[in-house]
Amino acid sequence: MRLAQLKAQTEQILRGLHIDPAVIAHRTLPYFEDVSEHLLVETETDADTGRIYRLTAPASAAWHTMKQHAAADGVAIYLVSAYRSLSYQADLIRTKQHAGIAPEVFFTSLAPPGCSEHHTGCAVDINTPGCDEVTGVFGETAAFTWLQNNAARFGFVMSFPQGNPWGFIYEPWHWCWHSNS
Ligand SMILES: [Zn+2]
Structure with missing residues (x-):
């Protein structure tokens, strides 16, 4: 999958989590295809x-x-x-959201789905x-x-x-x- 598709997939998952993809726009995050x-x-x-x-x-x-x-x-x-599958990574993000932690904070220790080496x-x-x-x-x-x-x-x-x-x-x-x- 090309980088543009991987980024689009990540942004779609983030929107599904009600997270504005702009929160990671300043980060030069790596993207990985899921295995x-x-x-x-x-x-x-x-x-x-x-x-x-x-x-x-x-x-x-x-x-x-x-x-x-x-x-x-x-x-x-x-x-x-x-x-960890993309959907499991999304579940981990939901857990952080339910704990009241802001995406700008949890995305320093938890990668957005699409940017995690765990799904390789x-x-x-x-x-x-x-x-x-x-x-x-x-x-x-x-x-x-x-x-x-x-x-x-x-x-x-x-x-x-x-x-x-x-x-x-x-x-x-x-x-x-x-x-x-
Ligand atoms: Zn890890």
Whole structure:
């Protein structure tokens, strides 16, 4: 899908949420095509909720390999989010709206539908035992240090470092797998 179509799709979803697309007009947000769900595989089950996290097959394989290597180094990592459909992303936005948070604020930590790496099936949110919240504090964990030193070997890149050009907050927990091709 071309960029213009992706932008139009995002604007349509925003209008459906009663959000003026102008709120993101000043942001140079990336747009991503959403993956077909039949390309996703079950990657991991949430130990607390039983929710199944899905990724594309190559991203899933890379995640499992990375997780095994982390474990061998004594570092436990697990998924707290993986593939999210456009409609699920819209649901997350509704939750923020119901909490009375303004779009200008929640769009610094939650991407508009169409601009989230999570619907590519290649992005993961990671946590580690002992870290209560998936916030900037994850950046102070041993798991984060391990990821910084090792994740690139498995194709994972931290998408939103401090001062990233897209106007997202620092997200040390959010990594995206990029094919080596
Ligand atoms: Zn994320």
